[in-house]
Amino acid sequence: MNEPRPESSHSEQPGEPAAASAFDLEKVREEKLGKIQALGIDPWGTRFDDHQAVAQVRGLTAPPSGSAEAGPAVRIAGRITLRRTQGKVHFLQVRDWTGQIQVFIGKNQVGDSPWELAQLFDLGDLVGIDGTLGHTKTGELTVFATKLTFLSKSLLPPPEKWHGLTDVETRSRQRYVDLFTNPESMATFLGRTRILAAFRRILGERGFVEVEGPTMQAIAGGAAARPFITHHNALDLELYLRIALELHLKRLLVGGMERVFELGRVFRNEGISRKHNPEFTMLEAYQAYGDYHAMMDLTEALICGAINAVDGEYKRTITLSADASVPVDFTPPWPRRSYAELMLEYARVSRSDEAGIRSKAAELGLTVEGKEAVVLFGELFEELVEPKLEGPVFVIDYPAELCPLTKRKAGAPEIAERFELFVHGMELANAYTELNDPLLQESLFRKQLQGQREDDSMAKMDDDFIRALKHAMPPAGGLGVGIDRLCMLLLNRPNIRDVILFPLLRPEV
RNA sequence: GCCCUCCUAGCUCAAUUGGCAGAGCAGCUGACUCUUAAUCAGCGGGUUGUAGGUUCGAGUCCUACGGGGGGCACCA
Known part of the structure; x- marks a missing residue:
């Protein structure tokens, strides 16, 4: 490492003579x-x-x-x-x-x-x-x-009056400068708060109460992601930053809070990209005695409400990248298409046709050996169907093997009551009819733990969650919405960094 | 983690094949009581991300490092 040297005039050196x-x-x-x-x-x-x-x-x-x-x-x-x-x-x-x-x-x-x-x-x-x-x-x-x-008094000169501050790094690092020099940046972040306010208002109108689950958890569950690790000194305890909101909200369903939601930050120890920041904001909402259809109605209401909060334009152009944008019509109601039906239409295979699945996957150059047919089925969906979904479209009724923690459809155990909302390949919302059978949940957890890789050793059995379910959780619908990506979409910013006030960056100098 | 690419004045950008580091804005001095990126005259501003190397000579070529961006991988 280089030692800090006096000539690095950019870093402030209190007490040193002004030199440049x-x-x-x-x-x-x-x-x-x-x-x-x-x-x-x-x-x-x-x-x-x-x-x-x-x-x-x-x-x-x-x-x-x-x-x-x-x-x-x-x-x-x-x-x-x-x-x-x-x-x-x-x-x-x-x-x-x-x-x-x-x-x-x-x-x-x-x-x-x-x-x-x-x-x-x-x-x-x-x-x-x-x-x-x-x-x-x-x-x-x-x-x-x-x-x-x-x-x-401003002791530092602001950026140039005509071009403003354009350097993307400085805009993120010195968000304060970005906000006061670039009105479109101010508009973006005020737009984000309007979207959040609309979500809260609509959920409130529908009888949902906002709660706050723990951010630091001894067991980080509710999703498959690597957590951040932290430490509590007095208890000498390893803690994890939460990777999802789900398991504590469901505990509240058991407790009798019939409609709960949390708009909160979750943390996943993963790479950073145009669509990923290590900390991001999720909405999760749970409705006792509801199911995934109830969640579809709610999702449509929430996103339409967000659009109305932004500019009220259902027919909009969304920015996919710096040089690509496409028209999308959000006028409700949005189509609801079953997974199987879409697979037949775009991939021309059905779940029961395992030979067909394998040959189709091989055709696409996917690795076929050692994979179960259902996994290939899922990959075919990603390859052949997702790119075609212009949306907004609810994809419903997933193969049960792909969603072990979702309740099965009554009379059709091979189907999971789940939907995902897609808009131009982007997954905006994910919802289930929640599994409330503690015995099944526990065995699925155990199976999941066995299947995990060495380096994912963070996952642990959440016995307290199972205990909670044993006290009877109402049948319920649960919904998750990625707020940052929704903001990207509705505010036309192709990079998640542009809708997060202070995205994670390496420390300066 | 891998690949590509970028880093020049406070800000926005130039610099031919390797040949004296430049401009606009901002700043300073002066003029101007209705400007619109005001204008006019003059002045100052740089260890070209950092450290090495090649060369008579490096902003430019090579290596490493730092930071950024794009892509891939990772990502119920």
């Missing part, structure tokens, strides 16, 4: 900070009440340019993103999280000492503006400042 240009820009701003203080003004500001959102101000009516009529009095607060000075006049662009508006500051209009302050404004400073709303000679809606309030 980066420091010069900062130094200039520090000097201005001193000048602001010399004016008797606190450069770090104070409470600033009753300001209006810029978007709200933009919605007001204001007199046209040159009118004798005084416009409405307004008060805004925000960041200076642009400054054009012209002699004894400044034009600023001031941005808050709702939008941006022009501010006019004239020396003769504000007076000498505010003018002195305005001379010290830098791009990136936070200011409060009192003024009247009107239009300039060129017709632009403008706040004509009457009073300036300094709210906070």
Whole structure:
């Protein structure tokens, strides 16, 4: 490893002499900070009440340019993103999280000492503006400042005014800069919170209560994934970060909470990609005395609600990658197609035709030896059917062998009551009629434990969960939705990193 | 973990075959009371991610390392 060296001027070295240009820009701003203080003004500001959102101000009516009529009095607060000075006049662009508006500051209009302050404004400073709303000679809606309030000094220069911050790494690392420079990024993350709010509202309207399961668990269950390991000192206990929400929510069903959901973070110790972040947000919802059909209705309501929260467009174009987008129509109801039917249509094989499955798999170049026919059947689905599913489409009734933890269809034990929602090859939701037979559950767990590989040695038998089931869990429908991927889809961001405020990155330097 | 690729001023980007590291924005000084990426004049700003190597000479070629991006693998 290289030792940190003084010439690595990018990392701040407190106490070391400022050496390079980066420091010069900062130094200039520090000097201005001193000048602001010399004016008797606190450069770090104070409470600033009753300001209006810029978007709200933009919605007001204001007199046209040159009118004798005084416009409405307004008060805004925000960041200076642009400054054009012209002699004894400044034009600023001031941005808050709702939008941006022009501010006019004239020396003769504000007076000498505010003018002195305005001379010290830098791009990136936070200011409060009192003024009247009107239009300039060129017709632009403008706040004509009457009073300036300094709210906070920016000691670092913001990115360039025209191109902004484009470097994807810096945008993720310094999300704060990304948010205040790139309005589309702000819109994306506010869109994400609207989607979450819509989910909570709809679930609440349907009688679901939000609960919080444990994030640190002695046994990380509910999915097959490698967990993160952590340690509790006082108990001297190895703990795992949860990989799913499922098993604790089901315990609550046993406890009598009939409709529960959790919108929570789960952690999986896996690779990072365009579609994977090690921590991500899941919705899981469980409805006592329901089944997977009830969950399909709920899924449709949730996603339609999310669309309405974003822009209300059911017919939308979704971005698959930087240079590929496709139209998708979310107008409900969405088709429900059985797994077997889709396999017949696209792969031309049925589950019972094992010879056909094997020859078809061989045809595609899949490894056939040593695999059970049902595994190949699943692989054929992934290869031949999933790419064809433009969606949104519910794929229902999976081969039971592929979903050991799902309740079988009454009178058809070879069929599992499960659906997955697909949109253009992306799996948006996964739901079951939950297995509530503790004896069957236990034996399936044991079988699963036997089959696992050496390096997956994290999985353990969750005896308490089995005990809970033995107290009788109601028959129930359960649903899982990957929130991050839904956000990618509805907010048109092809990379999961762009819908997670602080995605995992290697530490800087 | 593997393969490909990128890293140049605070930001956005140039730099011919290996031949003096440049521009715009931002910054500083000055002019300007209705600008729109304001304009005009002038000035400063760099260990080209890091460490080695090849070479008379490396931003450019080679090796290793760091970080990013894309893909593969992993991923009920």
